[in-house]
Amino acid sequence: MAKNKTPDLMSKLVALCKRRGIVFQSSEIYGGVGSTFDYGPPGVEMKNNIARLWWQDMTFRHENIVGLDSAVILHPRVWETSGHVKKFHEEFIECRNCKKRFKSEDLFSIAKESFIRYIDAHLHKKPIQPKDMIITGEFLNRYINELDNELSQHPGELSDSFIDNIVNTFVDTIVRNLKHVTCPNCNETGFLTDPRNFQLMFKSNIGVVEDESNLIFFRPETAQGMYVDYRIVQESSRLKVPFGIAQIGKAFRIEITPGNFIFRTREFEQMEMQFFVRPGETSEWLQYWKEQRWNWYLSMGASPDKLRWAQHPQDKLPHYAREAWDVEYEFPFGWSELEGVHDRGEYDLKAHQEASGKDMTYFDDEQKARYIPHIVETSAGLNRTMLMLLCDAYREDVQAGESRVYLALDPKVAPVKAAIFPLVKKDGLAEIARAVADDLRGRWPVFYDAQGSIGRRYRRQDEIGTPYAFTIDYQTKDDGTVTVRWRDTLEQERIGKDRIGDFLIEKFGRL
RNA sequence: GCGAGAGUAACUCAGCGGUAGAGUAUCACGUUGCCAACGUGAAGGUCGCGGGUUCAAAUCCCGUCUCUCGCUCCA
Numbered sequence: 001m002a003k004n005k006t007p008d009l010m011s012k013l014v015a016l017c018k019r020r021g022i023v024f025q026s027s028e029i030y031g032g033v034g035s036t037f038d039y040g041p042p043g044v045e046m047k048n049n050i051a052r053l054w055w056q057d058m059t060f061r062h063e064n065i066v067g068l069d070s071a072v073i074l075h076p077r078v079w080e081t082s083g084h085v086k087k088f089h090e091e092f093i094e095c096r097n098c099k100k101r102f103k104s105e106d107l108f109s110i111a112k113e114s115f116i117r118y119i120d121a122h123l124h125k126k127p128i129q130p131k132d133m134i135i136t137g138e139f140l141n142r143y144i145n146e147l148d149n150e151l152s153q154h155p156g157e158l159s160d161s162f163i164d165n166i167v168n169t170f171v172d173t174i175v176r177n178l179k180h181v182t183c184p185n186c187n188e189t190g191f192l193t194d195p196r197n198f199q200l201m202f203k204s205n206i207g208v209v210e211d212e213s214n215l216i217f218f219r220p221e222t223a224q225g226m227y228v229d230y231r232i233v234q235e236s237s238r239l240k241v242p243f244g245i246a247q248i249g250k251a252f253r254i255e256i257t258p259g260n261f262i263f264r265t266r267e268f269e270q271m272e273m274q275f276f277v278r279p280g281e282t283s284e285w286l287q288y289w290k291e292q293r294w295n296w297y298l299s300m301g302a303s304p305d306k307l308r309w310a311q312h313p314q315d316k317l318p319h320y321a322r323e324a325w326d327v328e329y330e331f332p333f334g335w336s337e338l339e340g341v342h343d344r345g346e347y348d349l350k351a352h353q354e355a356s357g358k359d360m361t362y363f364d365d366e367q368k369a370r371y372i373p374h375i376v377e378t379s380a381g382l383n384r385t386m387l388m389l390l391c392d393a394y395r396e397d398v399q400a401g402e403s404r405v406y407l408a409l410d411p412k413v414a415p416v417k418a419a420i421f422p423l424v425k426k427d428g429l430a431e432i433a434r435a436v437a438d439d440l441r442g443r444w445p446v447f448y449d450a451q452g453s454i455g456r457r458y459r460r461q462d463e464i465g466t467p468y469a470f471t472i473d474y475q476t477k478d479d480g481t482v483t484v485r486w487r488d489t490l491e492q493e494r495i496g497k498d499r500i501g502d503f504l505i506e507k508f509g510r511l
Numbered sequence: 512g513c514g515a516g517a518g519u520a521a522c523u524c525a526g527c528g529g530u531a532g533a534g535u536a537u538c539a540c541g542u543u544g545c546c547a548a549c550g551u552g553a554a555g556g557u558c559g560c561g562g563g564u565u566c567a568a569a570u571c572c573c574g575u576c577u578c579u580c581g582c583u584c585c586a
Contacts, residue, residue, distance in 0.1 A: 015522075015523090018521090018522080019521085019522065025578080033577095094513070101582060193512085193513090200584075221586080251586075253586090254584095255584055257581085257584060259579085259581090263586095264584080264585070264586085272586085316583095326586090337586065338586075339586070340586065380586065381585095384586065399546065400546070403547090404546085423543095423544060423545065424543065425543095426543095453545090453547080453548060454543090454544085454545050455545070455546035455547060455548080456546080456547050456548085457547095458545080458547090459546070460547085473544070473545075474544070485546085490546070492545075
């Protein structure tokens with residue numbers, strides 16, 4: 001991921017979001033909490049719009065996709081079974097010199113490979129690479145002596161079990177003597193820390209007495225709720241494979257490195273859909289959903305040239321996935337993930353079946369076969385999608401010598417759909433404008449404003465991306481028409497004030 | 512956790528030993544006939560927090576907290 005390509009746009013956007021109350025630091029009066037954000041009046045409208053559009057796209061448009069709202073707090077065993085307790089509780093070793101951070105197991109496997117190359121070089125009298133001297137000489141000599149001893153007692157090739165044994169002992173030595181280990185990144189010795197635990201799930205206790213027996217976790221993904229409920233949802237809604245369960249909800253992760261505004265936060269909101277399919281059909285469905293999801297981003301006005309697919313290489317797959325694709329957007333801070341479309345196979349349901357002892361199979365009437373459905377998931381970040389749309393919509397231009405900032409948001413996601421202004425407050429124009437606004441209110445979020453000059457009022461709406469402004473002027477009193485002013489082009493047109501509702505329906509439909 | 516930077520009005524910042532300032536924004540009244548107009552007025556700050564030096568600290572010293580960025584964690 002490229003860093004700070006245009007720090008400018010991000011900081012301008014963050015400032016705009018705060019200034020207009022779209023998104024801002026949470027609990028700011030107490031100095032804020034690291035990487036938590038609150039969504040102000042325009043922000044929550046926009047976020048709700050995105051969530052609603054996703055929900056409509058999933059549950060309204062697909063007969064075989066149903067909604068669910070499962071709890072944030074699930075049984076702790078759900079997270080043991082899903083692999084999150086293990087996977088989200090990892091040991092890291094850091095180099096104090098070069099600041100590189102290694103997962104313990106990664107560092108140990110690097111050390112192991114170096115050592116294997118080292119003894120290979122020794123045995124075959126090849127030159128030893130300094131890089132492979134991963135621990136100080138006195139430790140290595142110990143093993144070399146042991147090797148040489150073994151060779152003198154049993155001339156010829158060393159047995160595999162002897163090699164395995166010595167390698168495993170070596171790894172144990174590394175674990176206990178990190179002070180003598182050389183950092184594989186900067187090649188300096190003596191700077192590695194002891195392994196430290198990084199707990200990545202939020203923990204709490206249920207019940208008034210705090211002890212280990214009532215430990216619970218906040219969900220780090222919404223998906224597991226859909227898996228554990230899959231039978232009851234399928235049976236109660238009489239669904240047949242293939243079918244999907246959709247859910248929007250908060251998830252929590254103690255990220256090591258949150259940042260980039262609302263891109264990575266510890267509390268965030270996911271829009272996930274788990275699609276249950278016949279074994280062997282995951283590839284086709286993966287293709288289908290990739291296409292669907294791509295089109296969804298385009299339908300909200302995202303720039304196609306700033307979107308791309310990125311496939312996870314086999315060795316970097318999440319622990320649950322067999323094949324994983326990400327929709328990425330070119331943010332000001334680089335290409336970053338918006339959504340993952342994953343083939344999770346039977347991993348989750350099978351694990352839950354084994355751990356819970358409950359039957360997770362499905363009887364397929366058509367095929368006369370019983371199986372554990374396989375899962376293709378689409379997992380999108382709501383906050384990230386909103387950030388993407390804000391970045392994509394941010395514009396600056398110059399109008400009559402004055403600079404202007406506006407958000408060219410698609411009307412579907414814009415927080416306020418229309419602004420209603422009287423040209424001036426006097427001569428009864430304000431009363432007419434109020435009546436127009438009151439008529440529209442309730443059908444769409446509209447904003448009435450009579451404060452300041454007309455130009456200032458247009459600019460204020462431009463900043464939050466309001467697509468249309470309707471101005472009541474003196475001509476309105478004569479013929480009942482008002483001015484429609486377009487946000488992006490500043491063009492104006494006159495329409496009858498009774499036609500404003502029809503105009504809005506025509507532009508983006510009812511909500 | 513480690514490294515770097517930053518904390519003065521809602522925002523951007525000036526002040527850098529002598530009792531807190533500007534511009535913008537906000538609000539009120541007037542004015543204003545379509546793109547950040549003008550006039551008058553108002554409101555808004557324990558200068559992140561604690562301690563020290565000093566007759567006197569936003570300013571110097573020490574400590575501390577918070578935020579931002581980086582260290583691949585992922586939606």
